[in-house]
Amino acid sequence: MEPAIVAGIIEGVVEWLPVSSKTMITLYFAIVGVNVQSGYNLGLIANFGSFFAAIYYFRKETWGILKSLRRPLADEPYARLLRFIFLGTLATGVIGVPIYVMVQNTFSVIGGSIAMLLIGVLLLITSFIVRGKEKLVEKATNSSESNKLITTRVSLITGAMQGLAALPGISRSAVTMTPLLWMGFSAEEALRLSFLLDVVALLGAGVVPVLIGHGGREAIAQFGAGATLVMLVVAAVISFLAIRIVLDLARRLRTSTVTLIIGILTIVVPLWAIIGLR
Numbered sequence: 506m507e508p509a510i511v512a513g514i515i516e517g518v519v520e521w522l523p524v525s526s527k528t529m530i531t532l533y534f535a536i537v538g539v540n541v542q543s544g545y546n547l548g549l550i551a552n553f554g555s556f557f558a559a560i561y562y563f564r565k566e567t568w569g570i571l572k573s574l575r576r577p578l579a580d581e582p583y584a585r586l587l588r589f590i591f592l593g594t595l596a597t598g599v600i601g602v603p604i605y606v607m608v609q610n611t612f613s614v615i616g617g618s619i620a621m622l623l624i625g626v627l628l629l630i631t632s633f634i635v636r637g638k639e640k641l642v643e644k645a646t647n648s649s650e651s652n653k654l655i656t657t658r659v660s661l662i663t664g665a666m667q668g669l670a671a672l673p674g675i676s677r678s679a680v681t682m683t684p685l686l687w688m689g690f691s692a693e694e695a696l697r698l699s700f701l702l703d704v705v706a707l708l709g710a711g712v713v714p715v716l717i718g719h720g721g722r723e724a725i726a727q728f729g730a731g732a733t734l735v736m737l738v739v740a741a742v743i744s745f746l747a748i749r750i751v752l753d754l755a756r757r758l759r760t761s762t763v764t765l766i767i768g769i770l771t772i773v774v775p776l777w778a779i780i781g782l783r
Contacts, residue, residue: 506731506732506735508533508534508537508539508728508732509728509732509733509735509736509739510735510736510739511533512530512533512534512547512548512551512736512739512740513551513554513735513736513737513738513739513740513743514739514740514743515529515530515533516530516548516551516552516554516555516736516740516743516744517554517555517558517739517740517741517742517743517744517746517747518743518747520552520555520677520678520703520707520740520744520747521555521678521700521744521747521748521751522676522678522747522751522767522770523676523678523679523682523767523768523770524676524679524770525670525675525676526548526551526552526555526676527545527548527549527551527552527710528548529548530544530547530548530551531544531545531547531548532544534547534548539727539728540727542720542724543720543723543724543727543728544724545720546714546720546721546723546724547724547725547728547733547736549710549711549713549714549721550711550714550715550721550724550725550733550737551711551736551737551740552706552707552708552710552711553707553708553711553737553740554736554737554738554739554740554741554744555703555707555740555741555744556704556707556708556711557737557741558740558741558742558743558744558745558748559700559701559703559704559707559744559748560704561745562745562748562749563700563701563704566583566586566701567704569582569583569586570583570586570587570590573586573587574587577591585655586655586701588655588657588660589655589659589660589663589698589701589702590660590701590702590704590705591660592657592660592661592664593660593661593663593664593667593702594664594702594705594706594709595664596660596661596662596663596664596665596667596668597664597665597667597668597702597705597706597709598668598709599665599668600664600665600667600668600669600671601667601668601669601670601671601706601709602671602713602717604668604669604671604672605671605713605714605717606717626768626772629765629768629769629772633761654688654689654690655698659684659685659688662684662688663681663684663685663698663699663702664702666680666681666683666684667680667681667702667703667706670706671710677699677703677706678696678699678700678703678767679767681698681699681702681703682695682696682699682767685698685699686764692755692758692759692763692764693752693755693756696751696752696755696763697752700748700752
């Protein structure tokens with residue numbers, strides 16, 4: 506059961522950081538003797554744990570979004586969130602599912618890690634740009650006013666970027682936060698929107714390996730149904746705590762500081778993966 510517990514902890518912590526949780530779990534499973542393909546699929550299935558944690562943490566938003574189904578086109582905060590998640594999820598599926606199918610045949614952690622390095626550099630540049638804006642508008646606050654900026658364009662771009670996270674080495678939170686920050690959202694709002702969009706993606710990521718092909722079912726059979734369940738429970742508990750900590754930090758720190766920290770992590774971890782795999 507130890508590998509299941511460790512994998513659950515990795516998923517719970519890393520899912521909400523600019524680090525690819527599925528890649529970290531794949532690397533861990535490779536160390537303990539699980540083949541790479543099964544490790545990759547287990548890394549995706551582990552997303553179920555984070556999904557349940559996110560649904561519980563964002564239960565107020567989830568309930569508000571569900572109620573807004575009665576008036577999906579209304580100019581209200583939850584209706585805008587509903588449209589953001591719906592359009593973003595469509596874009597994620599269009600980009601992400603073909604990538605998942607492709608990855609089943611050509612698995613490469615290094616390729617995704619190199620892409621993450623580029624994203625990290627973009628985030629560092631963004632942090633300096635945002636800091637410049639903060640100095641010009643020192644009295645500006647991170648209010649929910651940015652919710653008005655959730656347009657169709659924002660939804661589709663963010664969702665399409667999230668679809669790229671099907672590649673090994675690509676972090677969902679990093680690729681969704683980057684365009685949101687560039688489009689003027691505060692760090693707290695960008696993280697919140699990224700995490701909310703992530704909820705449906707987490708469900709999809711866990712379902713796809715089981716429904717498409719035999720990879721997911723074979724991975725569960727190899728790892729064991731009981732061990733898989735333990736991994737999911739641990740991931741859910743740790744995820745809930747991690748979401749609270751990350752959002753609390755984003756609330757306390759400047760947007761530029763949060764972006765700088767995320768950019769550094771986005772560069773350091775892929776570098777470690779590339780060096781470790783060679």
